[in-house]
Amino acid sequence: MKNKNTKFFIDFDGTISTVDVVDLILERFASEEWKVVEKEWAEGKIGSRECLSRQIALVNAGQEDVRRLLSKVEVDPYFEEFLKQARGLSIPATVVSDGFDFSIQEILKRSIESSLLENLPVYCNRLEWSAGKPKAVFNGDSPCEHGCANCKPRVLKQLTDSHDFVVFIGDGLSDRFAARSADLTFAKGKLLQFCQDNQIKHKPYTNFKDIKQWMESELLNLGRI
Numbered sequence: 768m769k770n771k772n773t774k775f776f777i778d779f780d781g782t783i784s785t786v787d788v789v790d791l792i793l794e795r796f797a798s799e800e801w802k803v804v805e806k807e808w809a810e811g812k813i814g815s816r817e818c819l820s821r822q823i824a825l826v827n828a829g830q831e832d833v834r835r836l837l838s839k840v841e842v843d844p845y846f847e848e849f850l851k852q853a854r855g856l857s858i859p860a861t862v863v864s865d866g867f868d869f870s871i872q873e874i875l876k877r878s879i880e881s882s883l884l885e886n887l888p889v890y891c892n893r894l895e896w897s898a899g900k901p902k903a904v905f906n907g908d909s910p911c912e913h914g915c916a917n918c919k920p921r922v923l924k925q926l927t928d929s930h931d932f933v934v935f936i937g938d939g940l941s942d943r944f945a946a947r948s949a950d951l952t953f954a955k956g957k958l959l960q961f962c963q964d965n966q967i968k969h970k971p972y973t974n975f976k977d978i979k980q981w982m983e984s985e986l987l988n989l990g991r992i
């Protein structure tokens with residue numbers, strides 16, 4: 768953390784939410800072909816923008832069906848405490864996700880105190896519904912070099928400068944580019960393996976309790992608390 772301004776950037780699916788919500792929707796409502804598309808993305812043959820638009824096109828479900836499915840999704844049990852602590856210490860936290868506003872807002876609203884959500888900007892893709900079917904909509908920026916739907920390192924770059932200490936928290940392969948551009952990455956799941964294989968500066972974690980503890984010990988060292 769050093770003497771710089773720490774900023775947290777946090778993946779949503781499988782990191783804040785305990786399951787990957789995009790996968791959950793696909794497993795429940797898409798034809799099997801979504802797995803073929805997923806494999807092409809995991810192997811690096813296509814970017815997430817192409818991957819998600821093809822996968823969401825395979826989904827056959829109305830808004831209410833998806834909402835009902837999301838009602839069972841939980842968030843990390845320590846996420847709210849983590850947010851409270853970060854806010855108390857004036858450390859900004861931002862969600863940066865390759866998932867969709869519809870599910871993220873639905874889950875966060877139900878699980879996290881509204882005053883905390885006011886200070887938690889969310890950068891993600893959108894789901895639009897027409898004729899009872901969803902469509903993936905991406906921001907209008909020119910596509911990045913990786914073919915991302917929502918390019919995480921680009922968001923990190925937009926929201927930070929050289930005085931910031933960028934901490935990224937994630938769990939999966941959609942975080943691989945962000946991990947490369949952060950000063951420190953908290954990693955679990957497939958992202959942990961990726962960080963180990965690619966010598967990316969990281970710390971393993973299990974849940975947000977670990978990150979809360981890290982924040983406390985770092986700030987104690989700096990004499991800030």
Ligand SMILES: [Mg+2]
Nearest residue numbers: 778780781939
């Ligand atoms: Mg994830």
Ligand SMILES: [Zn+2]
Nearest residue numbers: 911913915918
């Ligand atoms: Zn990108």
